[in-house]
Amino acid sequence: xxxxxxxxIGVVAVLARLPxxxxxxxxxxxxxxxxxxxxxxxxxxxxNEIGYQLRLSKAGHTSxxxxxxxxxxDVSWSPGSKYVxxxxxxxxxxxxxxxxxxxxxxxxxxxxxALPKLPEEADSHFYVSYQGWESVETIRxxxxxxxxxxxxxxxxxxxxxxxxxxxxxxx
Numbered sequence: 001x002x003x004x005x006x007x008x009i010g011v012v013a014v015l016a017r018l019p020x021x022x023x024x025x026x027x028x029x030x031x032x033x034x035x036x037x038x039x040x041x042x043x044x045x046x047x048n049e050i051g052y053q054l055r056l057s058k059a060g061h062t063s064x065x066x067x068x069x070x071x072x073x074d075v076s077w078s079p080g081s082k083y084v085x086x087x088x089x090x091x092x093x094x095x096x097x098x099x100x101x102x103x104x105x106x107x108x109x110x111x112x113x114a115l116p117k118l119p120e121e122a123d124s125h126f127y128v129s130y131q132g133w134e135s136v137e138t139i140r141x142x143x144x145x146x147x148x149x150x151x152x153x154x155x156x157x158x159x160x161x162x163x164x165x166x167x168x169x170x171x
Contacts, residue, residue, distance in 0.1 A: 027052060032081035037102050039075055039084060044068070054086065056105045064105040067098075078133050083163055085130040085139055093125040097141055099163050111141050111161060114168055120155045123148050137164045140171075 027041040038057045045051045054067040054075070067073065067086060074087040084100045086108075097111040112128045120126065124147045131140035144156040158171040 030075045030077065030084075032077050032084075032102070033079060034081040037081060039066070041073070056084070056100065056102065058102065066100050066105050066108055074130060076130055076133065078136055078139075078163075080136040083137070085133070087129045093145075095127040095129055097128050097130045099139070099161075101163075109166070112143075114161060114166065115141070115143055115157075115159060116168065116170070118143060118155070118157060120145065120147055120153075124155075131158070134160055138162050 027043055029041070030039040032038070036059060040055045040057065040063075042053045042055055043050065044053055051068060051070045052073075053065050054069070054073065055063040056066050057063040066084075067088060069088050069090065071091070072089045074089075076085045078084070082102055084102065085097060086100065087095055087097045089095045098108045099111070100108045111130075112126075115128065125145040126143070127145050128141065128143050131142045133139055139161050141159045141161050142156070143159070144154075146152060146154045160169045160171060161167070162169075
């Protein structure tokens, strides 16, 4: 009994010193609807500074880093598997949504930059997020938040974005 207890204590002590996840280890994956492309979230950094990379992998190609993030991301594939919408919740007061074309993943484009300038964009909690695919090439995007100045007010704008024509339509 006593030897068994010391064995358990020894195993627990070793496990307690192991990092929860080694750098380079995959955290989560999103497979495209056609199952040909994969987005992987991979841990980077050290125990004191943890971050993640989103990597796009296609069969027969080298993986491409499409984002580096430190908080959280939401990932959604277009129905045709050509595009990926990523909302990067980069701070407690800001997020951005961007689109990655799987044929040209190094050239992602930001919805914050694509949307028209909004009166509340400066000096506010400003969140741009993906809201769903309207079609194979059109997404719904939301710009919302609240101002940080008096009088404080909330705002909520909705848009459609055509990823081929790069055209924004306010709803």
